[in-house]
Structure formats: C-alpha cells, structure tokens
Amino acid sequence: MEKVRIGIIGLGRIGKIHAENLRYRDDAVLVAASDPFLTAETREWAARIGVRRLEKDSGAVVGAPDIDAVLICSPTDTHVPLIEQAAAYGKHIFCEKPVSLDVRETARALEKVRQAGVKLQIGFNRRFDRNFRRIREHVLNGTIGAPHLVKITSRDPAPPTETYIASSGGLFIDMTIHDFDLARYLTGSEVTEVYAQGAVLVDPVFAKYGDVDTAVVTLKFASGAIGVIDNSRRAVYGYDQRVEVFGSGGSAAAANEFPNAVEVGTDAGISRDKPLHFFLERYRDAYRDELDRFVASVLRDEPIAVDGSDGYQAELIALAARLSLRTGRPVRTAEALELAERVNADAGA
Amino acid sequence: MEKVRIGIIGLGRIGKIHAENLRYRDDAVLVAASDPFLTAETREWAARIGVRRLEKDSGAVVGAPDIDAVLICSPTDTHVPLIEQAAAYGKHIFCEKPVSLDVRETARALEKVRQAGVKLQIGFNRRFDRNFRRIREHVLNGTIGAPHLVKITSRDPAPPTETYIASSGGLFIDMTIHDFDLARYLTGSEVTEVYAQGAVLVDPVFAKYGDVDTAVVTLKFASGAIGVIDNSRRAVYGYDQRVEVFGSGGSAAAANEFPNAVEVGTDAGISRDKPLHFFLERYRDAYRDELDRFVASVLRDEPIAVDGSDGYQAELIALAARLSLRTGRPVRTAEALELAERVNADAGA
Amino acid sequence: MEKVRIGIIGLGRIGKIHAENLRYRDDAVLVAASDPFLTAETREWAARIGVRRLEKDSGAVVGAPDIDAVLICSPTDTHVPLIEQAAAYGKHIFCEKPVSLDVRETARALEKVRQAGVKLQIGFNRRFDRNFRRIREHVLNGTIGAPHLVKITSRDPAPPTETYIASSGGLFIDMTIHDFDLARYLTGSEVTEVYAQGAVLVDPVFAKYGDVDTAVVTLKFASGAIGVIDNSRRAVYGYDQRVEVFGSGGSAAAANEFPNAVEVGTDAGISRDKPLHFFLERYRDAYRDELDRFVASVLRDEPIAVDGSDGYQAELIALAARLSLRTGRPVRTAEALELAERVNADAGA
C-alpha cells in the first residue's frame, strides 16, 4: 500500500476538518465521503477540496472496494453499527468519540474489530495537543516525578443547542469524556473510582434532559494519584482548556492558548484578547496530528495511538460519573456496569 | 481608649510576627507576652523589639489589669481554656486557627465569649491577602456574576516535623481549614456537603498518625456552587497558593506571588525564581492587615472581620472532610456532629 | 483568470515554503520552479509536492507563457534583473526582501515595474504576523491613541554562515530591514532620521566584513514619534521577536510565541521551553497569509499589501543606518543618497 485510500462517513464540522487535513497528505487520499444530508453547501465544499465521490448512503463508502479505511464522523448512535459493518468489510477504522452511549455496546463493537483484525483508532484528539503532549513528556522523562494530582479544567465558551443536548448522552459522556481520556493518558494509570458533583447553573434546559451543565469530578487512580476535573458549558471569556499534573518532583501546567500574544495597557487596566475560540481553533493541529498516527498505523503497521480500549475505559469512567451523580456517592469503575443495571432496574420498577 | 493594650500568649513564629507588627501601630501597644519556654533567643528578641513584660505563665498576661486584649498564639490544645479565661477577665480576644480540634469545644468557648460580651477574631489571615481580597471584590461587585465554581490550590513547600504532625489534628483541621474558610469568604455561601479524597504520597510518616499528605476535597455550597480544594504537604517548587472563582459572568483567578518579576532566558529555556517561600513571606502583609481590623473592632467597635462562627464553620467542614475520608462517602455538614459520635462509638466498640 | 499560474525562482528555504503553501490554495497553482542547483533532494521534494516543471534556468520560468506571476526567492543580487525581466514579460511579481543592496537600483527596478503595469509585492512577511497585525489594529482603532514610541526587539537564535555574512549587505539591509518596515507599518508614518549604534560582540567574523552583530537604531518619524530597534545575531534562548507601540492612550505589546504554553515548576524554579525556534516556525502562518494578499491582488485587482515603495523606503532607512554607523552621527533619510555618494567618494580618494 502506497497511499491509504480513505472514506469519510459524516460531513459535519469534524468530518470536514478531516477531509481538509487529508488534502495535504502524501500518504493518504480521500476517495469518497457520505452524508445523508448533502446540502448544496456541502456539495460545493466537496467540489472545491476535490472529494472524488460523494454519497448519501454510508454503505456505499464502507463497502467500497477501493477504500482501505473509514473515518466515522457521523452521530454517535451510528458508530457501533458502522464499526461492525466496516470490520466485516475488513476496513480499518477511525471513530470519533464516544464509540457509543452504552459501554456494553462499545465492548461488543470492539470484539468485532478484534475478530476482524482491523485497526481502530478513537478520536481523542486532545492527546495530540502540543501542550498536553508536552506535559505527558514531562511525566515520562521524570521531570515532575510520580504524579500525585491531575487537574483538568475544561469549559466550553457556550452551550450546544437543545437538539444536541437531547441526544448527547449527558455532560460526562459527551464533554467530560475527553478529560477522562486525558487523565488516563497523562498519568498512564487507570481510574478506579469516581465521584461526581453536578449542577444546573448555566441554563435550565439541561435539567429538562436530566443533564447538568456544571460539574466537578474526582478520580482515584490505580497508582494512588488523585484527579479532579471541572467542567462548565459556558465560560463567557472563552474556551478554557487547562491541565496540570503535580508530582513528587514538581508540576507541569498548560495555560490556555490565545489568538495572539498582544497585551494592551490603557487607563482601564491591562488586557488581552480571549483564548482561541473553540475546539476547531484550539485543536486545529491536533486534528491533523491524530491522522498522522492513524495513517501510520494503517500504512506501516505502527502502534495505534488511541485504541478501542481507550474508548471503552473513558466510557466506563463516564458511566461511573453518571451513576455517582445519580446515587450521590463515589462509584468504582469495577462496579459501574452492575450498578447501572441495578439503578436501571430500580428506575424501571 | 486611645490605644489598645495588648498581651500575646505564645511566642512562636506567629506570636513574634504579631509582636513585630504591633511596633508600628499608633493605636495599639504590646504590654506583655508569655511563653513557657523563654529561651535566651526569645529574651534577646523581646528586648530588641521592646516588649515591656515577659512572662512564663500565660495567666500573668490574660489576667493583667493593664491589658485590654490578648492574641492567643499558643498551641491549639490551649486555645479553648485561654479563650474561656480571657473572656472571664473581660479581655477581647484574637485567636489563631483552629479554635480547637473538637468543634463541640469550640462551640462551648464561643458561648463563653458571647456571654462575656467580648470581641473574638479568628486568625484566618488569608482573607486579608491582597489577591484573595481582590477576588472577593470582583465577586461582590458583580464582575464575574454568580459563582459557579471555586477552586483553591494550597500546597506547602515541605512537610512539618513529625512532632507537629502528631498533634496537628490532621491535614483538614490543620492546613485545609484555611481553604475551607477562604471558600466561605469568597462565595459568601455556606458549605452543605463535603467529599474528601486523601492519600499518603509524600511521606509514610503521615500514615503513622492516621493522616494524609495529599488531598482533594469537593464542596457543595448552599448557593448551588461547587468547590474543590487540592492540597499537598510538599510542592518542591515552593509554596503554591492559587485561587479561582468562576461564575456566570466570568472568572477571577489569583496566580502565585514571587520574590521578583525577573524572567531569565538561557540556552536551557526561560525561567524564573520559585514563588515566595512560605506563609511568613506570602502573607506578610495579611498578618499586618488582620491586626488592623482587630484593633479597629476593639477601639472603635467596628464589625469583627472574622468572627467565632467563622472559626466554628471551618472546623465543622474539616470534621465533615475527615469523616468523608473515613467513611468513603460525601458527608453533609449538618450530619457531621452526629456522624462523628457514631463513628467514634463504632471505633470504641 | 480562475487560478493564478505561478512560477518560483529559487528553491531555498523560502522558495520551498511558498511552494508548499501554494499546494493548499484553490485560487493559485504552482506551474514551474527554477533553481541553478537542482540537488537530488530538491528533485525528490519537487516530485513529492507535485511541482510540474523544474528548471535550472530562471529564464525558462520568467518567460513561460503559461505563467501569470513569479515569486522571486533567489539571492538578492539577482532580484533586480529578474524583476526587470519579469516586468518585460508582463508577469506579476512577488519579491523577497530586500529588492537590492543598492537603493538606486531598486528605484530603477520599480520604475520598470511601473511602466510595465504589473503588480509587485515585497516579502515583508512580518506585517502578516498575527501579533504585529493585532498591534496595528489597536493603533488604527485608536485603542492606544497617537503613537509616541515604537520599540522593536529582533534577535536571531544564531548567526548565519560566513558565506552568508559575506554577501548579506550587512546587518541593517539584511536583518533590520524587516524592523524598519515594521516600524513604518505600525505607525503609518515615514522615518525621517536614523541614528545607529553597532558593535561586534557575538563573533569577530562580522568585523572581517565591516559588519556588526549587535545594534541599537533610533528612528525619528514624520509624525513626531520616536522608534528604537535592538538587534542581535545571537540570542541563546532563541528567536526573540517582540514589538511595542506606546501612545497617548496606552500601549500594545507583543510577547514572543512559544511551541507550547506549559510551565514547569521544580526544585530549580519555574521554567518553560524556549520561544519558537526561528523565522520558519514563528512566521509559518505569515508566509501563508502574505500569499493570500498577493494572489488576491493579481486575481481580483485588490490593493497590493506591501508595494515597491515599501521596499524602497525600508532600504533607504537601512542605508541611512549604515551611514550613521559609519559617520557616527544621525542621518536624515532625505540626505542618505547624497551622503552615500560623498562617503563613497571619500573612501575612494
């Protein structure tokens, strides 16, 4: 294989980013893309960036004989069937997070992937952020010793639409899942227990769907370290993405990224512009770099950067967080699946 | 009264700071001080800064007719008897934190103070830090809207001695108590529930005394806000004292304070000196400013800046944190006293 | 014209950057490129990024009928003949700085461009840096009032090779010329007088060629503002590119850009990585954005962002700086040409 022939399923914002990043690669080519809603705008975009085939039906991409790998960027509820279908066709798979809203379904899909022997990379793009990667390096090279505390601040500039909220699966599986993955990545240790505090402080619409918009989640790691994540659906000063790992030998902390390094002094004080607007701006390079690794794993059999179990573990932590919020007590990840059944049974009774 | 005539009980580091700060006041005078261990060094110090009377026995200060107010800076286990004695003599009282290791004893002492009609200020000096005070102003003037999240990082540069650990009452009542008070001060809201995670990661000696050296504590406020505190007994890069309040209208965050604003660039990177070494350096001005308020309350009957109930509430939160760590579940402050008795009974059984 | 058909002359670092940036454009296409030294590496690179025609002779590009515009990225001594040749062929021109080492030759070339009616943009890429552009916006929108002072720090991480030094024309026309242009851009005012201090402090090799490696240049602007530039050929902590405009209403200052926003605290202090390595990293986006404007001026007749007179003025300031250093006194730009002749005549006598 000289170039990986790629198909994209779903042409929302993320699907389009991947398509545009593929244009600049010498080792991969975008052969086809599908989206059930092929608007005029999408067609015009596809023509401009040179997408060869444009389909309404995902099957026409997943099953195409001239495609080696698919990037699944469609809504979450389609991920598992698409993964299973792609695996059945022997295609390598890049799937956006989360794999599913039900961690048992995720497990099932991973088993199919395993049986088919195809590669699967999960779209935890933040692992590729230049800042978080640098912190991971500091952990690995011992600069800060053994991690004792991991702190992640992750706040969006504005809440999503009500439609999005309704089908998001809730804050933990939709938004915090990135932070759960980052916590595992940075420490190199598994999360064993989760305690979640949540509240509806931003917009009452979240309550309507049994969701929260503000949360603090405490994590216990197998290594003995403690983690804490704080989330908000609305930071009026902009996308707030900070991380700190504190250890026996010191601390490594990533500040926010800004559109420029200009500081202004006036009679009113000292000021600067808000941070980079949102994930598309902040993680622009990270989206490009995660594709590097996916293409390398397909083309040269290099190790998968973020594999299926990473997806599974993050979902399991998200489940434990949801159960903790519901039960008002810490929940061990090892008990989460069983507890979920009990809680659901109780709710159903 | 033209000048408040003051006596100091206990001439450790904090007692000496207060004595030195009193030298520069026009409205207060240090009349006498006591310490059971009057070393040559302490005598020399007292002569140099002009302490008029130096006593071994605290009673000679508390009961002196030419003294209006006492600063209690002796070990914690002497606070309650001293407060009760001072109240009986009609002396106004400034007492270092915590009032006691047993919140019920604190309540008893407060009742004596109330009956005696004397003033009592608690030594939560961090409320007077220029940074935390500025954040409080931003909360009060609405700059950042209604508080949603409060984050406090409080890490010491190095652990205390084993002797100190043995009698400290544990991390929460000894160290985190400052953060509990700060959380109440910054939000202006009471803490209703506490969940504490703790670990021994710095030094096994803490385990010997049933204590932890690393902790993350989640707070639930009556206002609906959520708080989180992280502590470590050893941050090798120095005293780490940062605070952030995030709200509906924005965020106000205090960075660390440094001995200078010099940044050095060399072949090895960009660097600066460590933060101000420890509490004596970082809170130098705060110690001075809390005395301002105490003297003003005695001299001009101004409101007490940090009163007995502030001491009580912080201790109650510390108790809840300790119980949470012990029981592995969140503990409501309202249930803490009763739960403590049950837990102690179980332990005794 | 749907797409501008472009030829590149010179495939050094800058020529290659432009070629790579052209790949991602929908409105321009790289048709041919020339370089007298077509190494195997360059051929391999050209094949990889899809350069259609590769020539040894620049004439085969400049004169090609299927080319609308040329990017002149070859050594400075070839700029004027290439500009004149391209103008004669009716090609639009993008030329790297400086146009020439002799400002009178530059004037001659600009006259040819004027007569031919083609577009000419000069490669002052720093005008497109996100930081300096933001400062210019603050000047234009009045945030900082009328400019009083302009300060530019421009220091390279390491000196160039001796070969480069020998033919560079000296610090002012080679390196400071960017700062001269930036000073004019930021203030929107012409420089009327120049005083230059220079020294050989980094490497004696500069003295061998009558050059300096360290300099401070003071500028007087027609507006009454004062400017100051400091340069060094070697900042061991990395590429140092900072700018400040101070005015009646405040100040806008751009700090350096870094490869990440991670700060590390250890026992040795607080540190971070060095700034972005050199111009290729720091001005990566600026190189892309200057092409935007060039293509737009050719394709849609939009105004030229940095025109020939900008190149001329910067060279005139550089000449005045050189003469100031030589004569040890401030030199007016208006007298620079005449003074240069006198100085050269004296030197020849």
Added chain:
Amino acid sequence: MEKVRIGIIGLGRIGKIHAENLRYRDDAVLVAASDPFLTAETREWAARIGVRRLEKDSGAVVGAPDIDAVLICSPTDTHVPLIEQAAAYGKHIFCEKPVSLDVRETARALEKVRQAGVKLQIGFNRRFDRNFRRIREHVLNGTIGAPHLVKITSRDPAPPTETYIASSGGLFIDMTIHDFDLARYLTGSEVTEVYAQGAVLVDPVFAKYGDVDTAVVTLKFASGAIGVIDNSRRAVYGYDQRVEVFGSGGSAAAANEFPNAVEVGTDAGISRDKPLHFFLERYRDAYRDELDRFVASVLRDEPIAVDGSDGYQAELIALAARLSLRTGRPVRTAEALELAERVNADAGA
C-alpha cells in the same frame, strides 16, 4: 555608636518616607527634622510618628551636636550648600538625587565631603529594587554572560505640576538620571557616549520650559555594550518600570510589579489591574533597604552602596544627553563639560 542619630532636612514625600522607615530600626533614631513650611498636617504627622524635634531652619538640624547623620530631602537647589554645611560639621550625609543641576557644583561638593572624611550616599533607590538587584545578581554570577544590551523603560503615570517642571532641570537630570544610574549599576561599566532623541508629545507645557516629555536615549559603554532608555511623562496604564539586560549567555528581564496577581476573564477579554501606582508604591521596600546600607556604612564602616561619584557620573550622563538633544548629535561624556561651556557661550553671545 550604638544607634545612628539622624536628622532629616525636608519633609516632602521622600523625607516623610525616610522618617517612617526609621521608626522600625533598632540601629538608628530620628532625632530632629526640618522644613521651612511646617504645616499643621506635617506637625500632626510628626507628633504621630514621634519626631522629637521639629525645626523650620535646616541649620538647627545640620548643626545639632546630638546628630550623627543627615538625610537631605529638600529641593535640589539646596543640596550643595547643605552637603557642604553638613560636611563642615562632620555629619554623615544621605542626599536625594540629583546632587545638583550643575555637575561642576556637584564635583565641588564631593571634594568638600572628601576633605571632611564623612560618608555620603546618593538616593538612587532603584538599585535596591528587588527586581533590578536580581538582574544585577544574574549579571554578576554569569547567568547571562557578558552584557551586550541594556534596555530600560521608565514611564511615569502622569506628568508633574508646572511648578515642578519649571525647576526640575529637565527630563534627563530629573527623571532619566535614575535610569542612567541603573544602567551603570547593572552593567558595572561606565557610559562613554550618549545620543538623545526627545519630543514634546504629552503636554505643550514642557516646551515652555525648553524641556521634553518623551525621550529615547542611546548609551555606549566602555565595555562595548549598548544601552537604550525610553521615557515618557505619561503612561496612562500606570507606572512602567521595566529593565532588561541581554548578554552573550542569555537575558534577564524584569516585568512590572502589580498590586495583585489576579487575572479576570469576562466577555470583554482577559484583564488585570494596572501596575503599582507610582514610585512610593513600587519602590516602598527599596526606600527601606537603601537606609539599611546607609546606616550600616555609618555604624559599622561598611562600604557605601551608592557614593558621590555615582551621583557625579549620572549627572554627567544627563548633561551629555541634554547636549546631545540640543546639538542633534551623539556626545561623549568626556567632552560634555567643555561642550557645555561652548554651547552656553554661544547662547550667551
């Protein structure tokens, strides 16, 4: 001598600061102070801080037999006669900057001091600023190698009154003189040549007195290093006091100091309060520390921190700067005295 018995001449802002700093010393005592304008406010202040004797006539202080040393804080035109008088009485002298507006008079006064064998310290308080002192340490311990460039930004928050301007002696001797001294202190090298650019951009009142309000001064050092100072009489965002020394091994730069370390993020951007208001706030500790050294030199014969020749050199540089501005060319410090006479003769002719 157990305590240095001190008299203060002049009870303006600076005189009062020194008086207040003396209260906290164990090794010095303020015996008397004089001021021709003893307002009720000053009398009240003196009573409050315990000044024993208050005089209208400076002679009653300078000649008092119970005084060992005088702090001269009166207007500049009284410095030389007071120094000469104090020297005649055998008193040690601390004198605010500048010694005089005429460097020849300064030389005469220094000679009297030398003959009398008394100590003389000049009030260049910025040498004691924690930041600039730290930079000096980095220079001394070799962290940044041999200094190549020294950059000083010194901008006041608001211009002085017209009365003050009228008798100030001009920007260079009144304001920049601090920076001239700092430049010598930081590099440990003498200034050999000065080039000054100045303008009236802040307020036309400066032109009325032949003064400027905005300036850039370039310095040539004996060591080969180059210095540059920029001044403004009005920085609307507050007192701007930054210093950078760049050398063969790196750079050390001091940022401004702030009243707090709080950063606020709102919908409008990220902001913080203005820097510390003015010299009384910014150099509060420096005023205290310079007295440390003066008292130590008197009491224990320790070396004088800032001696008469430091005062002389800074005035000579200021003179050269004034002459440079007047003649429009660089002026060597070695020629300044002679040039001043020629220029004055021309003006008189």
